[in-house]
Amino acid sequence: xxxxxxxxxxxxxxxxxxxxxxxxxxxxxxxxxxxxxxxxxxxxxxxxxxxxxxxxxxxxxxxxxxxxxxxxxxxxxxxxxxxxxxxxxxxxxxxxxxxxxxxxxxxxxxxxxxxxxxxxxxxxxxxxxxxxxxxxxxxxxxxxxxxxxxxxxxxxxxxxxxxxxxxxxxxxxx
Amino acid sequence: xxxxxxxxxxxxxxxxxxxxxxxxxxxxxxxxxxxxxxxxxxxxxxxxxxxxxxxxxxxxxxxxxxxxxxxxxxxxxxxxxxxxxxxxxxxxxxxxxxxxxxxxxxxxxxxxxxxxxxxxxxxxxxxxxxxxxxxxxxxxxxxxxxxxxxxxxxxxxxxxxxxxxxxxxxxxxxxxxxxxxxxxxxxxxxxxxxxxxxxxxxxxxxxxxxxxxxxxxxxxxxxxxxxxxxxxxxxxxxxxxxxxxxxxxxxxxxxxxxxxxxxxxxxxxxxxxxxxxxxxxxxxxxxxxxxxxxxxxxxxxxxxxxxxxxxxxxxxxxxxxxxxxxxxxxxxxxxxxxxxxxxxxxxxxxxxxxxxxxxxxxxxxxxxxxxxxxxxxxxxxxxxxxxxxxxxxxxxxxxxxxxxxxxxxxxxxxxxxxxxxxxxxxxxxxxxxxxxxxxxxxxxxxxxxxxxxxxxxxxxxxxxxxxxxxxxxxxxxxx
Numbered sequence: 001x002x003x004x005x006x007x008x009x010x011x012x013x014x015x016x017x018x019x020x021x022x023x024x025x026x027x028x029x030x031x032x033x034x035x036x037x038x039x040x041x042x043x044x045x046x047x048x049x050x051x052x053x054x055x056x057x058x059x060x061x062x063x064x065x066x067x068x069x070x071x072x073x074x075x076x077x078x079x080x081x082x083x084x085x086x087x088x089x090x091x092x093x094x095x096x097x098x099x100x101x102x103x104x105x106x107x108x109x110x111x112x113x114x115x116x117x118x119x120x121x122x123x124x125x126x127x128x129x130x131x132x133x134x135x136x137x138x139x140x141x142x143x144x145x146x147x148x149x150x151x152x153x154x155x156x157x158x159x160x161x162x163x164x165x166x167x168x169x170x171x172x173x174x
Numbered sequence: 175x176x177x178x179x180x181x182x183x184x185x186x187x188x189x190x191x192x193x194x195x196x197x198x199x200x201x202x203x204x205x206x207x208x209x210x211x212x213x214x215x216x217x218x219x220x221x222x223x224x225x226x227x228x229x230x231x232x233x234x235x236x237x238x239x240x241x242x243x244x245x246x247x248x249x250x251x252x253x254x255x256x257x258x259x260x261x262x263x264x265x266x267x268x269x270x271x272x273x274x275x276x277x278x279x280x281x282x283x284x285x286x287x288x289x290x291x292x293x294x295x296x297x298x299x300x301x302x303x304x305x306x307x308x309x310x311x312x313x314x315x316x317x318x319x320x321x322x323x324x325x326x327x328x329x330x331x332x333x334x335x336x337x338x339x340x341x342x343x344x345x346x347x348x349x350x351x352x353x354x355x356x357x358x359x360x361x362x363x364x365x366x367x368x369x370x371x372x373x374x375x376x377x378x379x380x381x382x383x384x385x386x387x388x389x390x391x392x393x394x395x396x397x398x399x400x401x402x403x404x405x406x407x408x409x410x411x412x413x414x415x416x417x418x419x420x421x422x423x424x425x426x427x428x429x430x431x432x433x434x435x436x437x438x439x440x441x442x443x444x445x446x447x448x449x450x451x452x453x454x455x456x457x458x459x460x461x462x463x464x465x466x467x468x469x470x471x472x473x474x475x476x477x478x479x480x481x482x483x484x485x486x487x488x489x490x491x492x493x494x495x496x497x498x499x500x501x502x503x504x505x506x507x508x509x510x511x512x513x514x515x516x517x518x519x520x521x522x523x524x525x526x527x528x529x530x531x532x533x534x535x536x537x538x539x540x541x542x543x544x545x546x547x548x549x550x551x552x553x554x555x556x557x558x559x560x561x562x563x564x565x566x567x568x569x570x571x572x573x574x575x576x577x578x579x580x581x582x583x584x585x586x587x588x589x590x591x592x593x594x595x596x597x598x599x600x601x602x603x604x605x606x607x608x609x610x611x612x613x614x615x616x617x618x619x620x621x622x623x624x625x626x627x628x629x630x631x632x633x634x635x636x637x638x639x640x641x642x643x644x645x646x647x648x649x650x651x652x653x
Contacts, residue, residue, distance in 0.1 A: 112377070142240075143240035143242075144240070144242070144302075145180075145239065145240075146185070146239040146242055146243060146303070147242065147300075147302055147303050147306055150294060150303070150306050150307075150310075151306060153192055153287060153290065153291075153310055154306055154309055154310050154313070156196075156287070157284065157287045157288075157291075157310050157313050157314050158313055160199060160280055160283060160284060160287075160317075161284065161313055161314065161316065161317035163280075164278065164280045164281075164284070164317055164321070165317060165320060165323060165332075169323065169324065170275070
């Protein structure tokens with residue numbers, strides 16, 4: 001019961017602050033609400049016994065991506081953007097089309113509900129095996145050793161690429 | 175605990191490429207401005223070493239690293255194609271980078287990493303591994319497409335490729351997530367086993383197969399997922415365009431065949447017709463639109479779409495014969511297309527001047543040698559008997575007929591006839607039009623000559639004596 005209450009609370013927080021992210025005029029406020037959404041989603045993961053994903057959510061999204069957003073906001077003129085008109089002139093058309101899309105998807109899901117039954121929810125066996133994070137760690141360092149190492153090449157390529165594209169231009173390139 | 179057994183020999187070519195890539199990158203600051211091309215030769219030596227290390231790899235057949243990594247004939251043959259592509263691309267780019275004053279050796283590192291990604295894709299027995307390889311290949315290619323940083327077209331090319339490529343990666347990930355939800359595994363053989371049992375949600379599996387198909391169709395640029403190709407190919411530096419038109423395409427098809435014929439053969443009735451339509455549409459669109467392209471890079475872009483359509487025909491055959499024909503075609507296509515792009519690199523001037531078909535007017539009288547080689551590549555791309563292109567198309571259409579895909583074979587032959595128009599128009603320009611350029615500043619240095627010799631010799635060899643390679647692809651296709 002408590003889990004259910006927590007789940008819906010986090011869900012409500014996530015949805016409400018998600019709406020606030022796109023309706024606030026001040027980008028700093030938007031960024032703050034985005035943080036709230038991300039934390040709430042981490043909470044939902046926790047209620048689903050996925051501690052590892054919750055931790056990653058906080059570290060990567062709140063710790064990495066949100067901070068990046070705030071840095072970008074710092075670099076642009078916030079005062080001006082508060083007074084500027086938002087780019088949502090065609091919101092009526094957008095509202096109608098999204099409503100149609102929602103009805104379409106809902107109808108499709110309703111009609112296809114018999115064929116899209118997910119396998120029965122397996123009660124989290126992770127706790128018995130020493131917890132979610134431990135299991136991910138064990139898998140990464142044993143059976144998924146090779147992809148784990150290969151991911152380092154992926155990161156290296158991304159770093160080299162970023163440096164190549166952003167390093168100082170040679171005189172010939174100017 | 176089941177620790178993955180470590181088998182260095184099974185991943186040796188990938189390892190060699192990655193290490194040489196890092197060495198090139200680290201050595202760069204210590205090498206003088208004049209000697210930077212030597213790093214290109216180092217990278218070239220790296221691809222040769224990786225090719226040699228295919229031998230110990232081929233002696234370690236089987237599944238390794240907790241069944242994530244598979245070594246079989248199919249894998250070895252594709253690795254050979256990938257390494258050949260990398261070697262020729264390096265040879266073509268050395269002079270190009272000097273000419274465009276872009277001599278940053280990181281280019282070679284990125285190319286080697288991209289090739290390592292392709293090898294991973296071909297050897298993966300697991301969707302997560304495929305995704306890692308795909309991302310390594312894609313990210314390296316995005317950067318290479320934007321390598322001319324001061325040029326707006328190159329930036330446009332990189333950005334378009336990056337944005338659409340990210341979308342397709344997301345499709346691929348959704349596909350993996352759904353298949354994991356439906357079968358409880360991302361291992362191709364485990365998925366195939368699970369699909370044979372009856373308790374599976376077939377619609378969920380079909381949905382994930384569709385998502386994976388869309389993502390890979392984007393990577394190999396077949397219609398209707400080809401729209402990005404012309405702009406990206408036109409803006410990228412010419413040797414990179416050559417690489418993009420063969421490398422990611424071959425790797426994408428390698429994964430398509432592996433995933434769909436290993437994991438999803440039991441639901442073939444659900445994806446078979448999709449492949450049929452993709453193949454037909456691609457051949458028609460690619461060949462018809464290529465006819466009206468004045469820019470040779472755009473023309474070759476549409477031609478590469480059309481060729482992907484022919485490989486898709488072999489895929490639609492879903493037989494061992496089809497896979498074997500596709501492997502043969504990928505090798506033939508890589509050689510002739512890289513040769514054609516090497517010629518475009520030679521004729522074009524700094525910052526992509528002289529890349530229209532009409533700029534080739536009179537090349538036959540001014541530079542007869544170059545014109546003859548380019549004619550060979552054009553004839554082979556068109557599929558004239560005696561060239562690699564003819565042999566490849568012949569095997570594909572034979573496989574299609576054996577699988578009773580008569581209409582696809584007919585569309586293939588008709589569109590091939592259409593393709594003669596635009597390939598031959600290049601030859602007409604070279605031999606039957608008055609030159610308005612002396613082609614006097616066309617330089618032909620050693621590395622480019624080497625690249626042309628390899629691709630021309632390969633094109634002729636596959637065209638005249640295809641049996642040995644065909645035997646190899648036949649063993650590679652058996653699973």
